[in-house]
Amino acid sequence: MPNNKGFSSLLLIFIFVLIFSTGGFYYYYSNQTSTLNTVPTTKSIIPPTPPVNPLVTQTLNKKIYLVIYNPKIGNQSTIEYFNWNNPDEITQGVINFFKEVTSGKVSYSVVKRQVYETFPIKTDGFTYTSESYLKCMSSETKDIDCHNPDSADYLEILRTTGACELLNKGEIDELWIWGGPYFGFWESNVAGPKGFFVNSPETVGSTCKKILPIMGYNYERTVNEAVHNFGHRAESVMKEVYGSWEPTPTHSWNRFSLLNKDTQNISGCGNTHFTPGSTQDYQYDPSQNVSSNCHEFKNFPNIKGEYKTINCTLWDCDELKFYKYWWSNFPQNNGTSFDTFVNKEIYNNWLLYVFDFSWRE
Numbered sequence: 001m002p003n004n005k006g007f008s009s010l011l012l013i014f015i016f017v018l019i020f021s022t023g024g025f026y027y028y029y030s031n032q033t034s035t036l037n038t039v040p041t042t043k044s045i046i047p048p049t050p051p052v053n054p055l056v057t058q059t060l061n062k063k064i065y066l067v068i069y070n071p072k073i074g075n076q077s078t079i080e081y082f083n084w085n086n087p088d089e090i091t092q093g094v095i096n097f098f099k100e101v102t103s104g105k106v107s108y109s110v111v112k113r114q115v116y117e118t119f120p121i122k123t124d125g126f127t128y129t130s131e132s133y134l135k136c137m138s139s140e141t142k143d144i145d146c147h148n149p150d151s152a153d154y155l156e157i158l159r160t161t162g163a164c165e166l167l168n169k170g171e172i173d174e175l176w177i178w179g180g181p182y183f184g185f186w187e188s189n190v191a192g193p194k195g196f197f198v199n200s201p202e203t204v205g206s207t208c209k210k211i212l213p214i215m216g217y218n219y220e221r222t223v224n225e226a227v228h229n230f231g232h233r234a235e236s237v238m239k240e241v242y243g244s245w246e247p248t249p250t251h252s253w254n255r256f257s258l259l260n261k262d263t264q265n266i267s268g269c270g271n272t273h274f275t276p277g278s279t280q281d282y283q284y285d286p287s288q289n290v291s292s293n294c295h296e297f298k299n300f301p302n303i304k305g306e307y308k309t310i311n312c313t314l315w316d317c318d319e320l321k322f323y324k325y326w327w328s329n330f331p332q333n334n335g336t337s338f339d340t341f342v343n344k345e346i347y348n349n350w351l352l353y354v355f356d357f358s359w360r361e
Contacts, residue, residue, distance in 0.1 A: 093223035101327035152184035164208040185216025187229040211357035231272030251341035269294035285317035300331035
């Protein structure tokens with residue numbers, strides 16, 4: 001009589017081999033691509049495309065409410081009377097400037113335009129007449145003949161223009177105001193909750209439900225000065241982000257704006273008034289050579305401390321071209337990085353701080 005135990009073992013082995021062979025046959029052929037009418041290809045392992053990072057790829061589309069104060073002086077406008085510059089042309093120049101230096105990451109557009117043929121009201125209620133303004137402008141003692149306090153009443157401007165209501169409805173993002181000398185406009189300002197000093201004390205008491213950046217321009221001047229105003233806006237904002245602004249190579253904002261005159265051996269990109277090698281305000285053509293790592297901030301936060309010898313010929317010793325140099329190296333990369341000096345995560349794209357105030361909400 002056959003050994004049933006041995007027989008059973010052989011039977012199990014036979015069944016296992018049969019299942020394995022047919023299963024393997026099925027797996028092999030079910031995973032082949034038919035060669036009929038096809039060209040054999042080599043299969044490669046390609047990592048999936050990472051998701052779009054909004055911190056770098058999004059365009060900051062910002063809607064401008066453009067307000068121009070252009071009072072009548074006799075039968076002429078103020079601009080015509082003094083033969084001053086066209087604010088619409090300068091506005092477009094500023095828009096083009098930031099589109100260029102941010103490679104399109106900042107895109108401004110004028111969505112509403114309003115002209116007032118009146119002088120803005122001052123904080124104490126005073127308003128120039130054409131006569132008193134002409135006296136101010138022709139005076140050699142402007143501290144006597146021009147009104148003091150000089151500051152315009154920003155709450156009244158917001159009320160007159162309805163800017164906060166438009167902001168609250170999402171119809172505008174910023175208010176840009178144009179006027180002449182002694183109209184009393186800050187170069188940059190903010191209104192709304194959680195505001196802070198942006199080259200001027202914040203405007204308190206408005207109906208804005210979020211921060212409204214307010215830029216003040218002078219049509220006696222040019223696009224140089226209009227872009228200059230944004231430099232001070234950036235300086236104030238980055239000081240708020242990092243908590244300080246000092247001429248020491250500590251946190252990243254300090255290192256970015258470092259001046260050779262403060263260290264005597266190294267510099268970053270400088271600031272609105274000083275190039276890396278300047279020794280005094282508004283000196284955009286210093287000829288001396290200095291050691292700078294400004295170029296490295298294009299790769300922020302990957303700063304290796306690789307310094308180069310530079311001088312003003314890098315921007316043709318020209319004011320507006322220096323601003324282009326400065327903003328072109330202003331960090332604009334994706335993600336965040338931890339700054340040990342301030343003990344917090346920082347956007348690698350600093351444009352998000354300067355041109356979008358949602359980080360304050």
